[in-house]
Amino acid sequence: MANVTSTIVADLAHNVNTTPFKDAQAAKVDVTEFYDTAASDHQAQPASSVSSILHAKLERKPATVTASKGNYLYTSDGAEIFDATCGAAVACIGHNDPRVKDAIVKQLDTVEYCYAPFFATDAAEQVASMLTDSTGGDMSKVFIVSSGTEAVEAGLKLARQYFTELLPQPQLQRTKFIARRQSYHGNTLGSLSVGYHAGRRAIYEPILGTNSNEEYVAQLAQELDDTFQSLGPDTVCAFIAETVAGLTLGCVPPVPGYLRAMKDVCDRHGALFILDEVMSGMGRTGTMHAWSQESESPLDTPYGVVVPDLQTVAKGLGAGYAPIGALLVNKRVVDVLSHGTGAFAHSQTYQGHPVACAAANRVQQIIREENLLENVRVMGEKLGKSLTERLGAHKNVGDIRGRGLLWGLEFVESKSTKKPFPPSDQIAAKIHNTGFKPDFGISLLPGTGVVDGHSGDVIVLAPAYNITAADVEIIVDRAERAVRAVLG
Numbered sequence: 001m002a003n004v005t006s007t008i009v010a011d012l013a014h015n016v017n018t019t020p021f022k023d024a025q026a027a028k029v030d031v032t033e034f035y036d037t038a039a040s041d042h043q044a045q046p047a048s049s050v051s052s053i054l055h056a057k058l059e060r061k062p063a064t065v066t067a068s069k070g071n072y073l074y075t076s077d078g079a080e081i082f083d084a085t086c087g088a089a090v091a092c093i094g095h096n097d098p099r100v101k102d103a104i105v106k107q108l109d110t111v112e113y114c115y116a117p118f119f120a121t122d123a124a125e126q127v128a129s130m131l132t133d134s135t136g137g138d139m140s141k142v143f144i145v146s147s148g149t150e151a152v153e154a155g156l157k158l159a160r161q162y163f164t165e166l167l168p169q170p171q172l173q174r175t176k177f178i179a180r181r182q183s184y185h186g187n188t189l190g191s192l193s194v195g196y197h198a199g200r201r202a203i204y205e206p207i208l209g210t211n212s213n214e215e216y217v218a219q220l221a222q223e224l225d226d227t228f229q230s231l232g233p234d235t236v237c238a239f240i241a242e243t244v245a246g247l248t249l250g251c252v253p254p255v256p257g258y259l260r261a262m263k264d265v266c267d268r269h270g271a272l273f274i275l276d277e278v279m280s281g282m283g284r285t286g287t288m289h290a291w292s293q294e295s296e297s298p299l300d301t302p303y304g305v306v307v308p309d310l311q312t313v314a315k316g317l318g319a320g321y322a323p324i325g326a327l328l329v330n331k332r333v334v335d336v337l338s339h340g341t342g343a344f345a346h347s348q349t350y351q352g353h354p355v356a357c358a359a360a361n362r363v364q365q366i367i368r369e370e371n372l373l374e375n376v377r378v379m380g381e382k383l384g385k386s387l388t389e390r391l392g393a394h395k396n397v398g399d400i401r402g403r404g405l406l407w408g409l410e411f412v413e414s415k416s417t418k419k420p421f422p423p424s425d426q427i428a429a430k431i432h433n434t435g436f437k438p439d440f441g442i443s444l445l446p447g448t449g450v451v452d453g454h455s456g457d458v459i460v461l462a463p464a465y466n467i468t469a470a471d472v473e474i475i476v477d478r479a480e481r482a483v484r485a486v487l488g
Contacts, residue, residue, distance in 0.1 A: 148278030165340030282316030
C-alpha cells in the first residue's frame with residue numbers, strides 16, 4: 001500500500017514505559033519465541049511427521065485441543081487449561097455454548113453461503129441492524145467481513161474513496177494515513193503500513209508504505225496537528241488509533257479528553273477519524289463501543305462525544321464461533337458515497353457470510369439477555385483490584401492497567417526506573433509457558449516490545465464476559481503463581 005505515513009502523535013497513558021523508537025529496519029524479533037522458552041511437556045510436539053500446517057514454529061506443533069466447555073480447554077494429553085484470555089480476546093461467552101451451535105445449524109438449514117454483492121440474507125441484515133442501532137444511528141452502515149484485519153483494510157479503502165467522491169471538489173491528493181507508533185491494526189500489508197510494531201513490521205519494511213521519522217513523543221493534540229502540517233494537511237486521509245490499546249501496548253486506556261482532542265484535529269483539517277475496536281469493542285471494556293465511554297459533559301450524547309467516522313470491530317462480535325468482523329460507517333461518510341457513485345469499490349468473497357452472521361447474532365443476543373456488559377464492568381473492577389492487591393507490590397511488576405475485562409501486567413527489571421528486562425530474557429514467554437504447566441493450568445496472552453518495539457514484557461488477561469467472582473479468584477491465583485514461579 002503506497003504513500004502510507006505512520007507516525008507517533010501521543011502516548012495514551014501515564015506511567016507506561018516509553019522510549020524513542022529509532023530503527024525499525026534493524027529489528028530482529030523472533031516471532032516464535034513464545035513456543036520455545038520453558039515449554040511444558042504437553043505444549044508442543046515434533047510436527048514434521050504429524051502436521052502439514054505451517055505452524056508458528058515449523059518443527060513444533062502446539063498442544064491439540066480435544067474438548068472445551070465454558071472457560072476450559074482440554075488437550076490430548078489430559079491437560080485442563082483455564083482460558084483466561086479467550087484465545088486472543090475472542091471467546092467472550094466461553095466455549096461450546098449449545099445455543100450458538102443451534103443457531104449455526106439452523107442457518108445451515110437455510111443457506112450456508114451466498115455471494116453478498118448478489119444476494120442478501122436475514123442473518124447479515126440482523127448483524128448490521130444490531131450494530132447501527134447500538135450507536136443510536138450515528139454509524140449508519142456496516143460492511144461485514146471475516147476478521148479485524150479485513151475490516152481495517154476495508155476502512156482504509158473507504159477512507160480513500162470518500163475523498164475521491166467528496167463534493168463539490170474531490171480531494172485526490174489525500175493519500176496518507178497517520179497512526180501511532182507502537183500500534184497494531186492487523187497483519188496484511190495495508191494494515192501493517194498504518195500500524196507500528198517493530199517486530200511485526202521488520203522483515204516486511206521494504207515493501208510497506210513510507211513512514212515519517214518523527215520520534216515517539218508526548219500525548220498533546222498539538223503534536224498531531226504538527227504532523228498534519230509536516231505532511232501537508234490536505235494530503236492526509238485519516239488518523240487511526242485503537243480506542244483502548246491492546247496487546248501491543250498492554251491494555252492502555254486513553255487519558256480523559258485524548259480521543260476528543262485527536263478528533264478535533266482531524267475535523268479541523270478535514271481528515272477522517274478511524275477507531276480500531278477489534279479488541280476493545282463489542283463489550284470487552286464494559287460497553288458495546290469503547291468510544292462511548294469518552295463522554296465528557298452532560299451535553300454529550302448518550303453514545304459519547306467522540307463518534308468515529310469509521311470503526312472496526314471483530315473478536316467479541318462472533319466470540320470465535322465463526323470468523324467475523326465488521327466496518328461501521330458514519331452517516332456523514334455514507335452521505336458522500338450516496339451523492340457520488342452510490343457504491344463501495346471493494347468486495348470480498350466471504351463478506352456477510354450467513355453462518356458467521358447467524359453465530360454473531362446469537363452471541364450478541366446472549367450478551368444482552370444475560371446482561372453481560374454489566375458483568376464485564378463489575379467483574380472487571382474486581383479483577384483489576386485483585387491483581388493489584390496480589391501483584392501490585394511485586395518488585396518486577398511495573399504497572400497493572402486495563403478497563404473492563406481487558407487487563408495487562410507489565411514486567412520490569414527495575415520497579416523504580418521502569419527499566420524493562422532485556423528481550424533475550426523472554427519474560428512474557430516464560431510466564432506464558434509456565435501457565436500451561438499442569439501445576440498452573442492457565443492460558444495467558446504474552447506480549448513483547450511494549451516499550452519501543454523491542455523491549456518490554458506484558459501479560460494480558462481477557463476472560464469471558466460471563467465469569468463469576470469465583471472465576472476471578474482462579475484467574476488471579478493461577479496468574480500470580482505463574483508470575484512468581486518465573487520472577488520469584
